[in-house]
Amino acid sequence: MNLKLQLKILSFLQFCLWGSWLTTLGSYMFVTLKFDGASIGAVYSSLGIAAVFMPALLGIVADKWLSAKWVYAICHTIGAITLFMAAQVTTPEAMFLVILINSFAYMPTLGLINTISYYRLQNAGMDIVTDFPPIRIWGTIGFIMAMWVVSLSGFELSHMQLYIGAALSAILVLFTLTLPHIPVAKQQANQSWTTLLGLDAFALFKNKRMAIFFIFSMLLGAELQITNMFGNTFLHSFDKDPMFASSFIVQHASIIMSISQISETLFILTIPFFLSRYG
Template sequence: MSIKLRLTILSFLQFFIWGAWLITIGAYWFQTKHWSGAQFGAIFSTMGIASIFMPSLMGIVADKWVNAEKLYGVLHLLGGAVLCTIPLVTDPGVFFWVILLNMVFYMPTLALSIAVSYSALKSQGLDVVKDYPPIRVWGTIGFIVAMWTVSLLHIEKSASQFYVAAGAAFVLGVYSFTLPKCPPQSANTSSQSLVEILGLKSFAILRDRKMLTFFLFALLLGGALQLTNAYGDTFLHDFDQNPAYQGTLTVRYPAIIMSISQISETLFILAIPFFLRRFGIKQVMLFSMLAWVLRFGLFAFGNPGGGLWMIILSCIVYGMAFDFFNISGSLFVETQTQPSIRASAQGLFMMMTNGFGAVLGSSVSGLVIQHYFTDAGGNKDWHGIWLTFAAYALVIAVLFVFIFKHKHEPQQMESTYSEPALAA
C-alpha cells in the first residue's frame, strides 16, 4: 500500500471521528436529554479549553520523548474509551467533564496528524506542498461521510453516534502504530528555553498594533464558528415540532443538509488563490465576515418548506465564511512574521480561533440563548437567535473595515501563496 493511500486513510478517519458527533450532539442534548441551553454552551467550550494547552504540551512530548505516530495512536485509543462512556452519563455537569476529557485527547491529534503525515511524506522523498493537500481533502470527506452515516442511520438524537465515533477512534488508534516511524527530534529543541518550546515567544508579535488587532478579530470570529457548529443541527431538528414540516427531507435528514456546508468548504478552497491575488487578504477576510452575516441571516428566515433554498444557500455560504478567514488568516500570519517564530505564531492563531474564540462563543451564546431566547417550556426563538448572531457578525465586519489597517501587495501573494491550503 502506498504511503499516500495510508495517509489518506489516516486523514479520513481523523475527521470521521469528529463528524460523527460534533454537529449532532445538540440534538442529543436538547431533544433526548432535555438539558439546559446555558449548560450546552459550556459543552462546546471544551474544545477551546483543550486547544489552549494540549497541542503545545503533546508537541513537547512528541519532540522530546515519544514517537509522534505512537503518541497519536495512544491519544485516539484513550479518546475512543472516553467516547464509549458518554452514553452512560446522566448529569449535565458530569457530561461537561467527560466531553472535556475527550477533547483533551482529541484536539492534539489534529496537529499530530499533520506532523506524522509530513514526516512520512518527507521520508519517501515526496513534496509536502504538492502531495499533502489531496490527502488532507479526504479529512473533509470523512467528516461528511460521518454526518451522512449518523443521519441515514437515524441516530442523530441517539447515544449511538458516540459509539460510531469511538469505533473509528479505536480503528485509527491501532492503525497509527503501523505508520512509518516519526521519532522525537530532541536535537531541535534541546537548546531552546521552555518559553520557546511552548511557543510563548510568539506573543511578542502582539506588541505590533496591526498584529494585535488581527488576533483580536481572529478571536471574535472563532466565536462565530462555534455558534454554527453548536446550534445548526438542533435548529433543523426543532422544525419537527411544527406539523407543517414533519416528514420533510430537512427534518428527516438534518445532518445531510448541514453537510452541504462541508462540501462547500472543499469548493471554496479552490477559489481562494484567485480572491487573494485579486483583492488581498483584508478584503478576503472581510468577505468571510459578510458571509457569516449571510450564514446566520439566511437561517433566520429559512424553513424546510418554501424557505428551504435559504437554508441550502446558508450552507453554501458557510464555505466562504469558514475558509476565507481561516486560510487567508493563516497566510497573513505567514507573511507578517519572522521565519524564526512563524510556527509558534501559527499556533497562536489557532489558539485564538479554536481556543479562546471557541470558549467565548460557546459560553456566551449558551447564556444569551437561555436567558433571552428560550421560553418557560424550553422552546427557542430561532428567528431571534440567528438575527442576533447575524448582527454580531455584522458589527465585527464594520469594526474590521475601520480598525484593521493593511495594504494589499500582489507581489507578496504571488511569492508566498502558490498552492491552496486545506482547513479543518
C-alpha cells in the same frame, strides 16, 4: 501501502470520527437528554478549554520524549474510551467531564496528524505545499460522510452516534500502529519555555496582515463553535411545527449542515494555487 493513500486514510478517519458526533451531540443532549442551553454550551466549551494548552503540552512530549505516532495512538485510545462512556451518560455534569477528557485527548491530534503527515512527505522528498492539501481534503470528506451516515441512519438524536465515534477511534488506533516509526526530534539546547510552548508565534502579530488574519480566524472560530453547538438543534426545533415536522431539512439536519464542509472541500483544493502564487 502507497504513502499518499496511507495518509489519506489517516486523515479520513481523524475527521470521520469527529464528524460522527460533533454537530449532532447538541441535538442529542437537547432533545433526548433534555439538557438546557447552558449545559450544552458548557459541554462544547470543553473543546476550547482543551485547545488552549493541550496541543502545546503534548507537542513538547512528542518533540522531546515520545514518538508522535505513539502520542497520537494513545490520545485516540483515550478518545475511544471516553466516547464509549459518553454514550452512557445522562447528566450534564458527567457529560461535561467525559467530553472534557475526550477533548484533552482529541485536540492535540489535530496538530499531531500534521506532524506525522509532514514528516512522512518530507522524508519521501515530496512538496508539502502541493502534496498535502489533496491529502488533507480527505479529512473533510470523512467528516461529511460521517454526518451523512449518522443522519441517514436516524442517529442524530441517539447515543449511537457516540458509539460510532468510539468505534472509528478504535479503528484509527489500529491503523496508526501500522505506520512507520517517527523518531523524536533532536533536542535543542537552551530552549526557553516560551519557545517550547509555541508562544513565540505571538510575535507574528507585529505583522499587520497576520494580525488581521488571526483576529478574523478567532472570530470565525467562535462563530463555527456556535454553529456546531446549536445549528443542528435549531433545525430540529422545527419538528414542533406540523408544517415542517416531516420535511427533509428537519429529518436530516446534518445533511443540510454538511453544506459548510462541502464548501470547505472546494476551498482546500485552491490552497496549492494561492500558496504557490502569493506565498
